[in-house]
Amino acid sequence: MTRTLDASTDLHTTAKRYLAGGVSSDARRTAGVPLFVDRAAGSRLWDVDGTAYVDYVLGQGPALLGHCPPAVVEAVSAQVARGIVYSAQHAAEVRVAERLCTMIPSAERVRFNTVGSEAVHAALRLARGHTCRPKILKFEGHYHGWLDPVLHSVHPALDLAGPADAPVPVPGTAGQPPAADLVIAPWNDLDALTVLMARHAGEIAAVICEPVLCNTGAIEPLPGYLQGVRELCDRHGSLLIFDEIITGFRLGPGGAQEYLGIAPDLSVFGKAMAGGMQVSALAGRASVMDDISTGKIAHAGTFNSQPVGIAAAEATLRILDEQREEVYGTLYARGRALMAGLREAAAKAGVPMLVHGPGPVFQTYFTREREPSVRNYRDFAATDRARMTLLHAALLDRGVNMVPRGLWFLSTAHTEADIEFTVAAFSDALASLPLG
Numbered sequence: 001m002t003r004t005l006d007a008s009t010d011l012h013t014t015a016k017r018y019l020a021g022g023v024s025s026d027a028r029r030t031a032g033v034p035l036f037v038d039r040a041a042g043s044r045l046w047d048v049d050g051t052a053y054v055d056y057v058l059g060q061g062p063a064l065l066g067h068c069p070p071a072v073v074e075a076v077s078a079q080v081a082r083g084i085v086y087s088a089q090h091a092a093e094v095r096v097a098e099r100l101c102t103m104i105p106s107a108e109r110v111r112f113n114t115v116g117s118e119a120v121h122a123a124l125r126l127a128r129g130h131t132c133r134p135k136i137l138k139f140e141g142h143y144h145g146w147l148d149p150v151l152h153s154v155h156p157a158l159d160l161a162g163p164a165d166a167p168v169p170v171p172g173t174a175g176q177p178p179a180a181d182l183v184i185a186p187w188n189d190l191d192a193l194t195v196l197m198a199r200h201a202g203e204i205a206a207v208i209c210e211p212v213l214c215n216t217g218a219i220e221p222l223p224g225y226l227q228g229v230r231e232l233c234d235r236h237g238s239l240l241i242f243d244e245i246i247t248g249f250r251l252g253p254g255g256a257q258e259y260l261g262i263a264p265d266l267s268v269f270g271k272a273m274a275g276g277m278q279v280s281a282l283a284g285r286a287s288v289m290d291d292i293s294t295g296k297i298a299h300a301g302t303f304n305s306q307p308v309g310i311a312a313a314e315a316t317l318r319i320l321d322e323q324r325e326e327v328y329g330t331l332y333a334r335g336r337a338l339m340a341g342l343r344e345a346a347a348k349a350g351v352p353m354l355v356h357g358p359g360p361v362f363q364t365y366f367t368r369e370r371e372p373s374v375r376n377y378r379d380f381a382a383t384d385r386a387r388m389t390l391l392h393a394a395l396l397d398r399g400v401n402m403v404p405r406g407l408w409f410l411s412t413a414h415t416e417a418d419i420e421f422t423v424a425a426f427s428d429a430l431a432s433l434p435l436g
């Protein structure tokens with residue numbers, strides 16, 4: 001099947017005249033015509049040419065309950081009629097803050113922001129101010145938003161990235177200030193981290209990580225690894241920050257910290273917490289968050305706790321919390337069924353492929369390696385990423401939308417029929433690829 005793209009192509013031509021690069025985010029740049037969506041509902045998207053797609057991008061993760069979940073649509077519509085922006089305190093944000101503190105194991109206080117990058121920024125400032133230390137340690141391959149202090153070494157060119165056990169910071173873009181206060185470590189290597197933390201002893205305010213590395217291959221921490229990271233932070237007096245912008249509410253009602261049983265000092269949430277509306281949150285131990293409470297650390301924002309977003313968060317979190325068995329039972333069952341189906345399809349086609357991740361989010365790679373061989377960014381970089389881009393295009397042609405680098409997000413709206421359809425489309429897409 002080849003899609004008709006006439007209306008999409010026309011829009012793209014006009015878009016390139018008025019939008020820089022024809023898109024509003026670099027993540028939407030593609031070699032050809034980007035997806036121009038007309039509408040979305042449940043597990044589906046429809047493009048402006050009328051083609052339907054089973055959607056595993058889900059707005060880059062937020063639509064955990066599917067697109068337009070009725071309870072969220074209803075809550076948002078009711079709030080719009082009562083006021084779109086207050087920039088003042090209101091009752092619903094207090095209720096949502098209370099629920100977050102009951103759902104998230106390490107949360108004793110929260111502050112709201114609008115998007116994930118902002119909440120990360122707040123966490124880093126708080127960590128530096130609280131510890132009176134300058135440096136942040138981040139891991140190669142981890143993404144913490146597009147702001148200057150952390151857009152380093154996400155997917156760096158390997159010839160610039162330095163030794164595997166002590167990577168050097170590689171800027172993610174032209175125009176970034178030098179990364180003087182950033183230490184880069186390889187993921188899943190406790191020996192390397194031990195050495196780096198000793199080398200920068202007394203200087204590291206915080207270690208920040210995606211507790212399950214979703215931006216580079218849905219890579220879970222090796223057994224004991226995050227316990228080791230926690231212990232090193234405690235030994236050196238550094239805070240541990242979990243960036244749960246993807247894992248939060250996706251791996252479970254208490255995020256990756258509950259799923260993995262490790263308590264960070266601070267964590268940040270966004271995406272899935274508000275059913276698709278833009279709400280993020282910084283959460284943490286009271287003894288750290290008190291530096292915001294007292295005004296020592298500045299934190300502000302016109303749109304913080306914007307009532308429409310908070311209404312969406314309240315409706316979403318009520319479902320995730322009160323219907324947790326059903327929600328997470330469905331999410332894991334569908335995710336694991338799809339993973340098994342894709343694995344089987346690849347094996348039948350004789351295509352060397354690894355499918356791994358927790359289930360509600362997972363990754364497909366073209367590689368001859370077996371589990372758990374993809375442990376960090378450098379392993380990920382050795383997989384055939386160009387072939388994954390071809391597979392993404394072949395899947396779109398067959399009505400399936402995954403994240404182009406091979407990441408899949410599940411929602412509770414995906415049905416068994418969607419999974420069957422997707423596995424059949426995947427087999428067909430694999431068969432259509434040029435011999436590799």
Ligand SMILES: Cc1ncc(COP(=O)(O)O)c(C=O)c1O
Pocket residue numbers: 060115116117118120143144145146210215243244245246270271
């Ligand atoms: C782990 C992680 N942190 C932070 C961000 C930044 O969030 P936002 O795009 O909402 O600013 C993202 C976005 O994809 C993310 O995946």
